[in-house]
Amino acid sequence: MARPQPQPSKTSSRKASESVQVERLHQGYAQSMEITKLLADEKSKFQHIRIFDTVANGRVMTLDDIVQITSRDESAYADMLTHLPILEHGKVERVMIVGGGDLSIAEEALKHKTVK
Numbered sequence: 339m340a341r342p343q344p345q346p347s348k349t350s351s352r353k354a355s356e357s358v359q360v361e362r363l364h365q366g367y368a369q370s371m372e373i374t375k376l377l378a379d380e381k382s383k384f385q386h387i388r389i390f391d392t393v394a395n396g397r398v399m400t401l402d403d404i405v406q407i408t409s410r411d412e413s414a415y416a417d418m419l420t421h422l423p424i425l426e427h428g429k430v431e432r433v434m435i436v437g438g439g440d441l442s443i444a445e446e447a448l449k450h451k452t453v454k
Contacts, residue, residue, distance in 0.1 A: 357372075357373040357376070358370050358371065358372055358373065359371045359373055359390070359392070359398070359400070359403075359405075361400075361403065361404060361405055369405075371392040371393070371394065371395055371398060372392055372393045372394075373390045373391070373392055374390075374391045374392060374393055375390060375391040376388070376390045377389040377390055377391065377397075378390075385401050385402050386400075386401070386402050386403065387399070387400070387401055388400045388403070392408075394410070395408040395409070395410045395411075396408055396409030396410045397409040399440070407440055407442075412440070412442050413442075415442070416442035416443055416445070416446045417446060419443055419446075420443050420446035420447050421446060421450075424447065424450050424453070429452055430447075430450065430452055430453055431452055431453065431454050432453070432454060433447045433453060435447070
C-alpha cells in the first residue's frame with residue numbers, strides 16, 4: 339500500500355503571531371503548529387520557503403508548505419542518519435551528504451575524529 343503524501347497546508351490570514359500552520363499529512367490526519375514569529379516567507383521560481391518559530395516545535399522550515407525540519411526533532415533525525423552508519427562501519431574517513439541544506443548531518447559527522 340502506497341504511503342499518502344503530505345498535502346500543502348493552509349495558514350490562517352491573521353498576523354504571524356496569531357497564525358496557525360496546518361499540514362494535512364493524509365486523509366483524516368493533520369498536524370498544526372501555532373506560529374509565534376514569521377522569520378522568512380520567500381518564493382523562488384522553484385519553491386515557497388517559510389521559516390518560523392512555533393510554540394511546541396521550535397524553529398520550523400517548510401518547503402511548499404510541507405514541514406522539512408524542526409529544531410525540536412532535528413537532533414534525533416541527524417543523529418540516526420549520521421552516528422549509526424558511522425559507528426557500524428567503524429572507520430569512516432569520508433562522507434557524502436546529498437541534500438543536507440540545514441547542515442545538521444555535516445555537523446554530526448564532523449564530531450567523529452576519523453572523519454576528515
